[in-house]
Amino acid sequence: MPDLYRQVRRSPRRKGPRRLHVLARGVSDLDLNIVLHLDLKIPGDYYQLKINYGIGVGWVAGRVFLPLLKTLILDTVPELVLTHVVWKGMDVTVSSASLKTLTINSIFVFNALSFDTPSLLHFECSGFVASDYPLVNMGNLVDAQIDFFLSLVIRNVWNFFHGLRNAPNLDLFPDTLEVLSMCSESMPVFNNLKSLAIESHKSRGWQAMPALLRNCPNLETLGLVHRVTDKCGDVCCCISREDKGLSLTLCPVKVMKVHGFEGTMEEMAMIKHFLDYFPCLKEMEVYAAEENNNPTRVGGNQRVLEMFELYNKLSSCNVQLRI
Numbered sequence: 001m002p003d004l005y006r007q008v009r010r011s012p013r014r015k016g017p018r019r020l021h022v023l024a025r026g027v028s029d030l031d032l033n034i035v036l037h038l039d040l041k042i043p044g045d046y047y048q049l050k051i052n053y054g055i056g057v058g059w060v061a062g063r064v065f066l067p068l069l070k071t072l073i074l075d076t077v078p079e080l081v082l083t084h085v086v087w088k089g090m091d092v093t094v095s096s097a098s099l100k101t102l103t104i105n106s107i108f109v110f111n112a113l114s115f116d117t118p119s120l121l122h123f124e125c126s127g128f129v130a131s132d133y134p135l136v137n138m139g140n141l142v143d144a145q146i147d148f149f150l151s152l153v154i155r156n157v158w159n160f161f162h163g164l165r166n167a168p169n170l171d172l173f174p175d176t177l178e179v180l181s182m183c184s185e186s187m188p189v190f191n192n193l194k195s196l197a198i199e200s201h202k203s204r205g206w207q208a209m210p211a212l213l214r215n216c217p218n219l220e221t222l223g224l225v226h227r228v229t230d231k232c233g234d235v236c237c238c239i240s241r242e243d244k245g246l247s248l249t250l251c252p253v254k255v256m257k258v259h260g261f262e263g264t265m266e267e268m269a270m271i272k273h274f275l276d277y278f279p280c281l282k283e284m285e286v287y288a289a290e291e292n293n294n295p296t297r298v299g300g301n302q303r304v305l306e307m308f309e310l311y312n313k314l315s316s317c318n319v320q321l322r323i
Contacts, residue, residue, distance in 0.1 A: 136163025143169035180208035197223035248277035
């Protein structure tokens, strides 16, 4: 290791991007001090990479090649972005006591993906669901945005959501709701959750929504983009059923934000449904969908405007159409 250390220390300084080529000499762990922007190419059999400190490390596609890396340890690095990093090993751990912001965008299906990031505040994750999440340590998380793609084998995804349970703000995309529906019986209670934003797709249902709302006892703000599906549970009125709205009657939401509104009769009925069944709702903001960057089509619909006036007369909730 001393010879390898001297080789790294004596690398000539050059202006612009530098590349650090390290030959594998039977070494499995590498400990680096990185300052400013570096392009890392580590073709050896390294299973653990530790970065002690760094500023502006560029983790972007094509610049970082970590073919056998399994564990990434970061000390005093505030932000990490992993975008299409090549991971040959499918059991991956990201560990840092100081990391504040983490963004992961992966095109691979991990066998196991772990996070030991107790100081993490902001988390964005998109990509295929890992088969297993052995450790998800994110006790101080403030907000998370999760955009999962469905994969064939999902074993322990409930542990992933259990790791997010302390976050006050969550943003969930269509496939993420589908994944949640697979673990609704073991869904954690999100006691700290104040703001929840969700998006649905016509091919993805809202089966998870009843259990999710029941497990958010202190939820105050709900934002949504809803598309009519045949899997909405009892949350919305897309499908006629005797127990529709049951989950909403126990939900403490006070503010609701509806995005992508097009002024259809189905959407108008959905708004009335929410007004009827959310007992604590005080304010609803409905944002018109932009059609060719021009949302005035909804605002020019007299029938829609009259319906919003009627909703305000019949409900104690302040309903606003945002054009």
